[in-house]
Amino acid sequence: MEVSVTVNDVSRSADVEPRTLLVHYLRDHLDLTGTNVGCDTSSCGACTVHIDGRSAKSCTVLAASAEGADITTIEGLADGDGLHPMQQAFHECHALQCGYCTPGMIMAATSLLEEYPDPTEAQVREGLEGNLCRCTGYHNIVKAVLAVGGAS
Amino acid sequence: MIPAAFDYVRAASADEALAVLAEHGEDAKLMAGGHSLIPLMKFRLVTPGVIVDVGGLNGDLRGISVDGDTVRIGALTRHSELEHSAELRDACPMLAHVASLVGDPAVRHRGTIGGSLAHADPASDLPAAAIALKATLVARGPNGEREIGIDDFFTGFLESALAPDELLTEIRVPVSTGGWAYEKFNRRAQDWAIVAAAVADGGNGVALVNMGSTPLRAAGVEAAVASGASASDAAAAAADGTSPPTDNNGDAEYRSHLARVLTGRALAAASG
């Protein structure tokens, strides 16, 4: 079936099986490989994207269900050539090591700040409950999100 | 992990969804946010022939309104909408709070209250809240609408009173601002409850999560509260008549102990 979406402000479509998961639609059919897969159970959050402005785990959404939706992936987060403030904060706070969870973590973090623009540390930690990182121990991730939150 | 192949129908209306359900019977499965169903399909524990996607429907199937002393919630209302609804926080703060504890934020952006109730998972949060709040559910089928009392809704493990050709359309809960608490005990914030206790209306409604094959009303606790028992005395009855599961997180004995502890804490908080 034909599935059409707007991804990172560009209209895209592809002919896929109905069972195609959104994450595979993005990665395998639209070549947007910045969104990663880390588990089978919606547990790790590596596949987090924004659907209509809110974080979602793209491994647990059918591409078909996203028909017509406005999707943002890590590749489209920044305006222009620079980094989005959250990407910049992750860099400056050393909030990534291997970087595999990072796209999902950044997408979750930016969505979190939409809900809690100036969060407490506890709100950041709770808000990132669905995104697992194996490298950083979260310390610097929390610092980065707080830095952006406090700045806005 | 990838779901087995299926046919897909994106329903343009509730009536279309009902028509497709009627046509395919048990081979068809309704999907709203998909956050209960897709994980099961990825492990191929569920392999429906037809998916009827109602996630895109809006109208009266989605949204929160307060009508006198009843809160009406469209079945497709997402957990995050419950969590952040100022109206719900005023009219039924417990439900908004419980919704904020489901899964994680991304899950709450997709998952719906109707999907959560229809999935009838004894370990999930919203069914127990609905029991404690004495909700009434509205289902639409080929013969029109019917109301189902929450105590008649959960019929078995992942089984509800919904017929295969019915669609859950609305959840009605009484405006409930009396003392309430939800004590959820889990390992990680994103995890399902090992056990949880929901207390509404100062102990008038008490329900338990993951203490049997269905979400459960703690009738003994409610009766004890009604007869004026203290929180700790009432909580002693929390595990009575339950058959809690044994898994990696605990056996029946430990879960029974947790049920008593959590119910006691919830009752104390609800009356405090």
Next chain:
Amino acid sequence: MTAVEDAPTTAGIGHRMLRKEDAKLVTGEAKFVDDIKAPGQLWMGMVRSTMAHATIGSIDTSEAEAMPGVHAVYTGEQLAELGLWAAPLPCAWPVTEDMVNPPHNPVAVGEAKHVGDILAVVLAETRYGAADAAEQVIVDYEPLGAVTSIEDAMADDVMAHADLTTNKAFHWPLDPNPEATAAAFENAAHVVKARFIQQRLIPTPMEPRGVLAIPSPAGGEVTLYSATQVPHILKVMIAATTGIPESKIRVIAPAVGGGFGGKLNVDADAILSVTLANHLGRPVRWTETRSEAAGSSHQGRGQIQHMEAAADADGKVTAVKVHLDADMGAYMMLITPGVPLLGSFLYTGVYDIPNLSFSCDGWFTNMTPTDAYRGAGRPEASYAIERVMDMVAGEVGITPEEVRARNYINGGEFFENHEAASTLIFDSGHYRPAHDKALEMADVAGLRAEQARRREAGEKVQLGIGMCTYVEICGLAPSRALGGLNYGAGGWEHATVRMLPTGKVEVVSGSTPHGQGHETAWSQIIATKMGISPDDVTVLHSDTATSPLGLDTYGSRSLAVGGVAIAMAADKVIDKAKQIAAHQFEASADDIVFEEGAFSVAGTPARSVHIQELGFAAFAAHDLPDGMEPNLQEQVNFDPPNFAFPFGTHVAVVEVDEETGNVELIDYTAVDDCGNQVNPLIVEGQVHGGIVQGAAQALYEVAIYDDQGQITNPSLMDYLVPSAAEMPSIQVESTVTPSTSNPLGVKGVGEAGTIGSAAAVINAVCDALSPHGITDMEMPATPWRVRRAIEAAEGGGS
């Protein structure tokens, strides 16, 4: 003079330079294996055993073969007939002469030995098609008795391999002075005995493993993209296993999403993808799913530790006796049998304990093979000695900090080259400053007062304070030492440094990063050495075509071996450039000074030439000293003379809800000493992550097998990798005691956090529960387990 004092004003050694790696990773531009596509690629799907131990009857592949988009299906027997490989999967560490090592075929033939053992392989045109086809292969099993625990294996009633007569794979002793150890126990005022369980862990790098093999049918070459920590080792082992000439194999580790030891192996998928790609003339790929990983990737830990410590009346420990029963799993993988032995030298910890007696038995079971996981043998050792030190303190009636103070090597004061009871020489140490700093930062005195208040008040939520003073062995390793342990390779590392004609520097590193920040750190080393901007440095790595020599990344060895090699190669380049400068100045090289990147003749600084300008001179070679070869390019293969021994003090604070049994880690302080630091920002990040991994072992993680050998929690829904919500902020500080094992004075920090934290957290849990008379707690300290311990101590049910 230490390297830190050498630091110039550029972002060289010692600076918190932001990472060069980040831009690609925060934008999604980085390419992991699954991001790379190859025209004509086939997806490999594995048919895995659903039984822990069974004879394989018929395998019906007909339905799978008939599915549209399915290219081929092979059983183990069919592949064996095709003769695609020359040898079983390798074990590079036969720890004893008589170690039992049953053949481990990439695809099992005749007998399945663990859940997840590969029985057949499907090849399909799409990711989804491969998953569908694998499901349609029907395997006929005849169940055999399964060995599903170490205790089962030791009973030796049921064999994990049908053709063996014992499950014991080896016995390995380290007992330098048995008479003295026996005498110490005879004369002891206190003897503490304990049995600890190091549960099986699933390494769980966030990127699952994956491979993509691209053949070149006419030329016979094959390129393997692999999510691996060890591209160089993998290349050698593919050659040895398949018989394909090494010169025809290129291995590339693209962006790799973490490893933690979990990607330090030669797995069936690598061999299958390479051989099938060559056989079929098409690219072959496979990406592990997370739930599959429990049976397709090795696991960590899996030991029972029997510890005995002898102490005098004052709590001075005089001897330690250790016996390990170690779970090998179903097969010997690359370094399976060696992992428990890596800890053998550390069972005396940071203490001046004169006598050590160690032995280890390795046992086969019908579970996923074990192998390296962050710390590999050393967290286990550190856990055991640090738990036992607390127990000694309890016996003697002194505090955990006091028992440590009484036992430190050299009383906690600075030392160099200390010979431990294991006969290893500790390079350097200075334990007391880290100890004092950690106790002060954590406010242990204040915490003890709060603990007393809660105990007095009988509160439901009690406080526990735990400390761990660890030492680790890293910088693996002196090749001779590895040879002495019968390890199959050396421990050197390669570096090439070349000044390009434009003055930019290209560094070739044999050490392979997967999150550690090598590109940044190596650039900082070059910046300091050469007096240039780190932006002028490019690091080539992780591709055997551009970096043909290397021994890769594990055992906290990258900086202490690979980074040192880079510094040494840079010195050689500077030396050669100095000769060119001297030639240009018509001076003697002895009179040339090198400062901030510029050469000048001593006493006449006005006339100088920058080293980056000499890149072109060396390239053009118009006017080089007589006999000098063109180009500024030097290489070093550094083999360290000794290991490095980082250390530190960690303090964990937990709250235990006595009613539910829930344990919450509420505060954590770490003062680590990894010698000189190249980039403190990266050091702190390694410590943070390591601490959480160790705390996760203490509180959350365990691979749970049932008595049928089925793993009951293979997904991340049930295998509890903690999130930010479960973990506290971490206070990190450091002391600096340079290593004497290398010219940079660096030690290594990749595993330190993990080595310190599990013991600190469990010591804290036991401290909280001590009023109940509880002295030990098995890991993970789950609420259920903690609650049962409280109930047992109270002498009744709930």
